[in-house]
Amino acid sequence: MTSESTKVAGTVAARPRPRPMPAMRSRWRARWRRDLPLVLMTVPAAGFLLLFHYLPTLGNFLAFKDYNPFLGDSAIEAMFLSDWIGFGNFQLLFEDPLFWSAVRNTLGITAFQLVFFFPVPIALALLLNSILSQRLRGLVQGIIYLPHFFSWVLVVTFFLMMLGGDGLFAHTLRDVGLRMPNVMSNPDTFIYLVTSEAVWKDVGWGTIIFLAALSSIDFSLYEAAAADGAGRWRRLWHITLPGIRPVIVLLLILRLGDALSVGFEQFFLQRDAVGAGAAEVLDTYVYWQGIATQNYGIGAAAGLFKGVVGLLLILAANRVAQRFGEQGVYSR
Amino acid sequence: MTRPVWEEKPTVAGQAGKGTLLTLVTAAVIIPLWTVVVTSLSSRATIDKAGGLVFIPRGFDFSAYQSIFATDRVTRALWVSVMITAGGTLLSITLTTMAAYGLSRPGSLAHRPLLFLFLLTFLFGPGIIPSYLLVTGVGLKDNLLALILPTAVNAFNLVVLRAFFMNLPGELIDSARIDGASEWRILWQIVIPLSKAVIAVVALFYAVGYWNSFFNAILYLSDPSDHPIQLVLRSYILQGQAPPGVSLPGTNVPPPTLAIKMAVVVVTVIPALLVYPFVQKHFTKAVLTGAIKG
Structure with missing residues (x-):
């Protein structure tokens, strides 16, 4: 944490800006450019978890529905089309x-x-x-x-x-x-x-x-x-x-x-x-x-x-x- | 290690007790494995004489193995298992290594929310029914990918790798960055070569998971010709289905059923036994980094 913030501060200090606002923005841009590859590396694995862990977790709303597998074209559509029955x-x-x-x-x-x-x-x-x-x-x-x-x-x-x-x-x-x-x-x-x-x-x-x-x-x-x-x-x-x-x-x-x-x-x-x-x-x-x-x-x-x-x-x-x-x- | 001077000399009874316990514990693992291997290599005469499972070997007879490899069911199942294991492990280790490196620098862009996304999976599972409906809903029913994609990323394995990457000497990575190397290049040329052992252990964890996958196969694969080896093993041993008894050329009697069954057990165990010694010495480290950070 500390080594990075000093590094960022260092790059900003090297190119002094007269007004604070653009300095902030360029700092963000520098950070964005520096860390974007790291985010891109994380995104595929995160996508798998979103699709196969978090999405089904949300799918638990099914517990409050009278699921009818024959509605719609797929199991997922049927989940949405089935009737709510509360508890x-x-x-x-x-x-x-x-x-x-x-x-x-x-x-x-x-x-x-x-x-x-x-x-x-x-x-x-x-x-x-x-x-x-x-x-x-x-x-x-x-x-x-x-x-x-x-x-x-x-x-x-x-x-x-x-x-x-x-x-x-x-x-x-x-x-x-x-x-x-x-x-x-x-x-x-x-x-x-x-x-x-x-x-x-x-x-x-x-x-x-x-x-x-x-x-x-x-x-x-x-x-x-x-x-x-x-x-x-x-x-x-x-x-x-x-x-x-x-x-x-x-x-x-x-x-x-x-x-x-x-x-x-x-x-x-x-x-x-x-x-x-x-x-x-x-x-x-x-x-x-x-x-x-x-x-x-x-x-x-x-x-x-x-x-x-x-x-x-x-x-x-x-x-x-x-x-x-x-x-x-x-x-x- | 030698005994420190201040420690008491062990009593004879204590040593004998320890020895007995250790023998029992190791025998509990070795005896079943030994019996299964010996029986699978036994001839009909040996099995008949023993009245069942054979503990003391009398000669080698490979006809049970020839028999299972002469038929479609077991070879096919092995092929399916090998494909799932190879493909799944490759996908998993690629995704996990990338994400672990992407998350190895606290304070980087969106680091905390992304890390949370992974760690939160420890607290709750999605439940069997919604997962089943999602996987069938996206059209993966009766597709071997249904055994790979839902379990492709494991947060525990990610934490193990991430902890290891965070402990790599920072100067090395910093100097590469100053020299203008991209993050991809740093990962590929510095981080991965330094972490081969841990990556191998995590790959083994994934591979074992895929090789052992059973429940997902029950859920998603209805066609028996898609079944991986674990399901075939179950149908022969636990469900009493008759294994294929092919009489080999030159004889007219198929090898004994028991030997064939045991041969199927052996081919299911062997991959674990083959890889195990190579990575065993690195287990402790991987398990511990994961346990401490997780």
Whole structure:
């Protein structure tokens, strides 16, 4: 900022103008000429976001319409030609027990994963951080980051191959005369299954940020604490954990703000196997209501409900974090 | 790194516990991959003897791979996936690099509103239904571009690149500007050569996204001959569709179904495994710049 303003001032000073007005204008023109290429570089990407992110966001007005796909020549024209019905879609939505079941499933899974998924990368990062050999550490990291790059189709496939009724473990257990319990299509244990899959896919990736936070802790603190007689557990409790607290809080906020999203593909793929009772979450509900059964209006209402509540959640979580003296995700 | 003098000697139980945990964590990733690869290379006799998935290899048998490449479905799907990944990644990395450089100088013309336009996408998504109607409304239904254009620009990746560009030595860029180089030339001849590693990581992030694209394919592609590999994998493994069993010349028995299925899994995994080692060492940096600035 400063270097640029001095530079601009420099060019103006080099060509002194008698009156202030044209000076202002020429300064603008100089800035325009200097920065126009930068703006031009940004415009194509911005255009993509306007078209594929912001325009559909505005399209949420559909939630207040009785969408009729047969009006006009295209889906977009039909959106404008359909009748306004106020909150009619929301009324139908809130009367639908399947919607509330999807909301319950979503919040249940979020809560469960907050306890059984969220802390796992922290623990694993502490474990990795205690490995002294850089080569061993690099090797382990290289292996455990890998599943992050697999699609959900692959993740579910691997779980089916390992834990399914015809999978590797079932065979091994059968050889010793035991039976593998049904885990891949049992709605009662589905929450454990999806959490295990999520952990398998992303626990390694999740350690990256905590490892960086761990390595930024001032090393002399440990030394001083050890000199004062603090054992390894006390150092963990009084130095390590407070040292990474800002990162933990930040990620917790992000997770809470995203409480209504637990992923789409993972549930979509396993919905046939365990049934909608356990596997229907808000995003899959929007898909089945809106696109598969073509109740676009109700689907859009459910999507808008999710978007608005999600936005409020993230703003609220950020406010709470700032009140507790943490940095939060953004600040003014 | 060596152990600092003030740190206690590790206990035997502690070391054993750590070792066990690390073995378990890595085995959880390696065993499934290993089993799938071994089974895909197993002969019918080996699979029958194991009663299913094979853990201990006995010889190599490539007939499952020959079989899937002799038929149309898998080769076609692979071709579709390769095209989407190559074309999409090229488009995405071009748009993102340009925009990241365009936004790398705070205080430039319209910098704040433009940056906001990108950052605001973190706070809310447009929703499935309006996006679906827009994409079909502009005529992209049953067009492979529907898998590329809606996800072409990712604000997270932009933030990663922008943060890196902002940390490049400013004197270098300033002196080029004084010498009369245009912004385009600075980007092409100075900034990009200095940022190859980060650009490669971001390109990998995009490529993985395109290779894994599944939901958009379900939404927009109704013709099975347009389906990318992820959809074909799903239909064989999760939906129980029979994979093509082509008897190879000289035999009259097709390779075992299980081996064919596993071969499809392997060809879906392989691209990730191939690129991964080259960019792995740069991950941390890219992820962190993005996380801190985002």
